[in-house]
Amino acid sequence: xxxxxxxxxxxxxxxxxxxxxxxxxxxxxxxxxxxxxxxxxxxxxxxxxxxxxxxxxxxxxxxxxxxxxxxxxxxxxxxxxxxxxxxxxxxxxxxxxxxxxxxxxxxxxxxxxxxxxxxxxxxxxxxxxxxxxxxxxxxxxxxxxxxxxxxxxxxxxxxxxxxxxxxxxxxxxxxxxxxxxxxxxxxxxxxxxxxxxxxxxxxxxxxxxxxxxxxxxxxxxxxxxxxxxxxxxxxxxxxxxxxxxxxxxxxxxxxxxxxxxxxxxxxxxxxxxxxxxxxxxxxxxxxxxxxxxxxxxxxxxxxxxxxxxxxxxxxxxxxxxxxxxxxxxxxxxxxxxxxxxxxxxxxxxxxxxxxxxxxxxxxxxxxxxxxxxxxxxxxxxxxxxxxxxxxxxxxxxxxxxxxxxxxxxxxxxxxxxxxxxxxxxxxxxxxxxxxxxxxxxxxxxxxxxxxxxxxxxxxxxxxxxxxxxxxxxxxxxxxxxxxxxxxxxxxxxx
Numbered sequence: 001x002x003x004x005x006x007x008x009x010x011x012x013x014x015x016x017x018x019x020x021x022x023x024x025x026x027x028x029x030x031x032x033x034x035x036x037x038x039x040x041x042x043x044x045x046x047x048x049x050x051x052x053x054x055x056x057x058x059x060x061x062x063x064x065x066x067x068x069x070x071x072x073x074x075x076x077x078x079x080x081x082x083x084x085x086x087x088x089x090x091x092x093x094x095x096x097x098x099x100x101x102x103x104x105x106x107x108x109x110x111x112x113x114x115x116x117x118x119x120x121x122x123x124x125x126x127x128x129x130x131x132x133x134x135x136x137x138x139x140x141x142x143x144x145x146x147x148x149x150x151x152x153x154x155x156x157x158x159x160x161x162x163x164x165x166x167x168x169x170x171x172x173x174x175x176x177x178x179x180x181x182x183x184x185x186x187x188x189x190x191x192x193x194x195x196x197x198x199x200x201x202x203x204x205x206x207x208x209x210x211x212x213x214x215x216x217x218x219x220x221x222x223x224x225x226x227x228x229x230x231x232x233x234x235x236x237x238x239x240x241x242x243x244x245x246x247x248x249x250x251x252x253x254x255x256x257x258x259x260x261x262x263x264x265x266x267x268x269x270x271x272x273x274x275x276x277x278x279x280x281x282x283x284x285x286x287x288x289x290x291x292x293x294x295x296x297x298x299x300x301x302x303x304x305x306x307x308x309x310x311x312x313x314x315x316x317x318x319x320x321x322x323x324x325x326x327x328x329x330x331x332x333x334x335x336x337x338x339x340x341x342x343x344x345x346x347x348x349x350x351x352x353x354x355x356x357x358x359x360x361x362x363x364x365x366x367x368x369x370x371x372x373x374x375x376x377x378x379x380x381x382x383x384x385x386x387x388x389x390x391x392x393x394x395x396x397x398x399x400x401x402x403x404x405x406x407x408x409x410x411x412x413x414x415x416x417x418x419x420x421x422x423x424x425x426x427x428x429x430x431x432x433x434x435x436x437x438x439x440x441x442x443x444x445x446x447x448x449x450x451x452x453x454x455x456x457x458x459x460x461x462x463x464x465x466x467x468x469x470x471x472x473x474x475x476x477x478x479x480x481x482x483x484x485x486x487x488x489x490x491x492x493x494x
Contacts, residue, residue: 328372
């Protein structure tokens, strides 16, 4: 686990709350207007929740609090935060595009895929924040506008059921640590269903495999780090009619590159390693390792596997320029085709989804050159396409003109991302759109505006990303928006 950062939050003149978390989580967390910290201890089976609606002052212990005070706070809080540390150390960050307000950070995360700053239509050399949970963002959902043959498959049950739409679900994301806490998982399912949600995204693989896997290559490399009981989670979700989505970090995999250095992306002429935490998506060993896990997941009956970090690193863009955009896309396509074939062989009822950069819906060719994320080429191979349409990841001085563009900034950036994607993909492939929307640093109105943007762009479902798994605002907005779903979307059941 990385060395923790300590923040003292002054809630009044005489009261402070200590918040401790891995240092890199600072960079993915925009200034909150509502703070929520969950602490779980052996003495208290249900998580304690501390709410703070107005952040009066943030005090960094290193510069404001004396070392004696900081040490006292740490000793006082240690029993309660120990378990929290364990969860944070195993929780991945999402493929989030950061804004210029967030400090530059190198590739830290072994799991989920974060994204770079979107400035003037291109990607900077900034890359993913670490895979730690503490910045409200993302969750689950879908956004297809009509029943898609590729996105509609029968569920893995003994009964005969009608074809269902994976694009039409709405849901939230949970870290592996949250998924492993039975009471919190049960609470999330209850709250989701009460808000007319229907899907749950949870981490299955990052820099390690996060459930009790029997995949031989993962076991040989000591890369199985179980955080929850996968069959139990799938069984509970199926009994409650919840669509399950496994977030599968694909190309960014420092665990595998350390265990098997030959899998790292290299200069094709010199053999020099170009990115130490990113695999070559066309490497045979890397493909074999990942496909064993994908086969196991699809056999287990998970409803969808969503590939994240399915791209080349932006942090090493200069070094990786030895590959053209087309060559990068060629290598990513090899990985996707392998996943598609593996699912068809091991569990054809499982859908295959991909998480992609929002900026591709605005300026495509320029950013495909950097990422190798040629969505137009990949679309026929997958069932779901999930642009990460987080307004916070766009430069605050670009992309939205309040005097010209319709609706709020939150509304317009989601709406325009999806209509841009739809134009690129064409009518048939656009049916597979089910975006991620932003669940961190948001108000009730922000969430409503984003959901309305999804509907007005012609989509039906969405997934909400919040790395801290704090979704009270999201649930309230989902309840309010239930009556505003377009008729073409139905009730949102899958």
